[in-house]
Amino acid sequence: MADANDQQRRYREFVDLLPLTLALAGLPHSEPGRYYNEEQIETRMFAIRHAHKAARSLARELVQK
Numbered sequence: 701m702a703d704a705n706d707q708q709r710r711y712r713e714f715v716d717l718l719p720l721t722l723a724l725a726g727l728p729h730s731e732p733g734r735y736y737n738e739e740q741i742e743t744r745m746f747a748i749r750h751a752h753k754a755a756r757s758l759a760r761e762l763v764q765k
Contacts (some may be wrong), residue, residue: 717755726752 725747730736736744 717759720755721748721752724754
């Protein structure tokens with residue numbers, strides 16, 4: 701039960717930080733009718749992962765002060 705609660709808490713944290721994460725990542729939207737290739741998707745995933753880490757760090761820093 702604790703694992704399920706922890707997973708739910710982490711998911712909620714992720715969703716709450718998503719707007720900040722995407723803003724920090726600064727990724728452009730795709731043009732209508734154009735799709736990203738596998739390499740472009742991997743590059744965008746890398747940017748989002750690092751932006752999420754920064755967003756989490758910022759949120760924790762601000763909450764602790």
